Amino acid sequence: MTILLDKNTKVLIQGVGRDGSFQAIKSIEYGTNVVSCVHPNRKDQFFQEKIPFFGSVKEAVEKTGANAGVIYVPAPFAMDAIIEQIDADLDVCVCITEGIPIHDMMMIKNYIKNKKTKLIGPNCPGIISPKLNLKIGIIPGNICNPGNIGIVSRSGTLTYEAIAQISEIGMGQSTCVGIGGDPIHGLSYVDVLKMFEEDPETKAIVLIGEIGGTKEQSAAEYINNNVSKPVIFTIAGSTAPPGKRMGHAGAVINGKMGLASEKILALKKVGAYHTEDLSKIGETIKQIL
């Protein structure tokens, strides 16, 4: 079993510009069942000569049975794309786009309440389930190994780092979920921790956090009461100065709670294993399991 995706996942792609089409091809090569693309002006055309374009998400769903979507459209148009996928009742919507205004994300998060769709991201690398050869988003497939470690992370490239280290020690991943680096985003650590706890395939969980906000503290609280599986974590940004936005819109130390040290403390307190040296995620897992 995996979380979020399964063998019935059929993916539609919104946004096939330079990056979107490159990543779409990589996903198809990896084994993902990409069934349709959405573009208002490319109706009746085909992507890679085989995947049909439709004028709307709704039409793509009706004609191809798509139940998951991925969004690469530029930030000014991303809110509309997300809302369109929510309105089409997709199970999962993965938004890779970076730089969506926070006012838009606030609207989206309130709109999505009580809807069927689970939003992953934005500003995230997406999801990958190596056992099914299935991925939505941009996580490189060739660094993954099928296995039983689940990864949940705010950072894209640190997710790859963790994946690579796990694969290097001969272990593998059940599912990896990048939840995104924006202050307001779709699924939270808590949502994904819950899924990993319930997933029989996942034996241990790697949580990758960073400075800013209090979401790691919420995760700690949840772990304390609800997670029986071992959690290994690392927090990036111990050496970041306060008040400066470190790339991700969410990575700003405002107040004490946003400090790496506070997050480390909160997670250690509930029994999660801390990897202080980021290059030793793999080693730490090996020691624990």
Add this chain to the structure above:
Amino acid sequence: MNIHEYQARNMLEKHNIKFPKGKVGSTPKEIYNIAKSFGGKVVVKAQIHSGGRGKAGGVKICNSAIEAKEFSKKIINTRLITNQTGPEGYLVEKMFVTEITDIKKELYLSLLIDPDSECPVFIASLHGGMDIEKTAESNQAHIFKMNCDPFLGIKPYKLKQFVAKLNLPGDDNSQIVSLINNIYKAFISNDCSLIEINPLVIDDKANLVPLDCKITIDDDALFRNKEILKLRDINQENTMETRAKDYDLAYVKLTGGNVGCMVNGAGLAMATMDITTKSGCYPANFLDVGGSTDKEKIKEAFRILVSDKEIKYILINLFAGIAKADLIAEGIVEANNELNNKLPIIVSMRGTNSESGFEILKNSNLNLHVANNLGDVSKLLLELEKTK
């Protein structure tokens, strides 16, 4: 993006918020004339993108137009260093002159988007002024919050309960109610991430008077706020950070570092800083070249790195997902040759097209040190430090 106090006032005045009479000037003569037209006794405030101006000597109550002129002469065209600016401070090019308000009480009021509740939240405190940070830490009981609904806005019944806690003089709270409603309108229509009124003052006639304001605009929303973008003051930004921003690179200069870091992804960039520090060297900067990376962007990133004279080593750490490592490698080699750079370059490169990327680097004349993984990075830094 931050804007100056006088610009923030203009923005709020468009939403029917009334301030004491005030005007901005950029020469001592202008300051003199403005002060004179206000009757002589005025407050003169340095305009920089930082808080803590009062404590740093950038704000003064002047008893005459001549005093205002002398004060401005001392401050204009100097760099004001506050507890928030860092050692270089910020250049004062303009000063703001306002009439005097008779202060009976200082409150604090702000509106921001709270990532935890995912909605706009008003924060008010009975104790405003210069020590608001201390109140926030030590006296939580004097801080009140009101969540707004992104779709409905401010709910009137909640607002009534919120303002009642502030115990303002008068019976109807109409001034604070309309102030809060107007701040909300300004916040939404200008894509703000923060509007802060500190202090919000009750004067001798029991009127509510906003004395100072700070507005931050969401950088990610500037594409649809072209008028606001005109308010940007690049003299208040670090030159290298400004250059980086123009190329859509996220760059933050760090003081006292000797390793110039170029990384893709914010998380990995922070982790690279952490690892560099553990190895005994110090990162000179945070630089995230982003996901969708083109060659020109990489070249500019490299130029920015090398223009920092404090650096002794360059550390490039890439894990290509959406980016392509071969393109990045080409950019690095071209920029390195263009600048004739001789500094040692430690490279760790993995992910999409990384093999062809390494080929490009190895076939160039870079002073290259290859790291196969993150652990190697700190080992190589240590070795370089030893052999120096």
